[in-house]
Amino acid sequence: MHVFLATERLLLRPFTEADADHLFALDNDPEVMRFINGGEPTSLETVRTRILPRLLHDHPCFGTRGFWAAEEKATGTFLGWFEFRPLDERSPAVVELGYRLNQAAWGKGYATEGSRDLIDKGFTDLAVDRVTANTMTVNTRSRRVMEKSGLSFLRNFTGDWPESIPGSEHGEVEYELTRTEWQQRR
Template sequence: MQTGRLILRRWLDSDREPFAQMNSDAVVMEHFPALLSREESDALVDCAETHHIQHGFGPWAAELNETGEFIGYVGLFTPRFEAAFTPCVEIGWRLAGEYWGRGLATEGARAVVDHAFHHLALAELVSFTVPANLRSRRVMEKLGMAYDPHDDFDHPSIPEGHPMRRHVLYRLKREDWEP
């Protein structure tokens, strides 16, 4: 997929090092339970590629059109945990900190939403994060995703008592999508 400033594509081995750097950056990972080791980061890349093979979609590596530089990912996932809203397809993103505040996550996510609804014929997408992750919540709102506090949930993969266990959930139905 291509947007005005981004190419969203499958992962390359050359993406692994900058992705690992992102995943070990305390600012980028502020709203995640822990920083990731190189091995954990590489496992996420492998998981993304496996997801593409199994489902025909997944997290796409994001690169800048102008420079070809890897800046993170934007894509679709099927969560592996059980919750009131699963099974579902989640849209998510993670960009290197130096690319925040430029609208790149929103630009990439718009292309992914359009792909999800018009090419994959999905009926609904969800997105979730910790309540304090205002940057990601703002992207969700720019996409037209709806938030209902009744959908807030405790993430089952995060231990009880952990400050990041509580999550907010946003939803977007195909009939509500306005590109």
């Protein structure tokens, strides 16, 4: 198994077709998906034909993927995934940070740990200049992870939601961390 990043407690590895069942379970937990699609279920067909291909995509400017399966290092248990994806296929300058972990992994610091180590790798190895992350304004847990990972609040905005879900009326927030800010904090 190729490991993209090993943290103290996590292994981040490329997704494979064999991860479809893990993704199906993750995306069918209403609490996990509450701030994504209002907790609506996702079909296995959608996972295989729409979600997994996006997670398997290689980004030319990185020479690697932008989504990583997260496993607990000690047990190999699938915990979810992390996103560290360039916003422009041709440039690694700006990346989007994201994470989706199963409920069993919540409250254990995994999201912060994986995010911090991805940020460090981005600024040291991947020529990243700016990390950005978005969530719904009401998603306080995700906002806290962003803050603990070193990102700062940038702005509120209203996204284009295909369907309104509870909380979307409050809009979204964007957080960011620049290379200069990261270097100053080290």
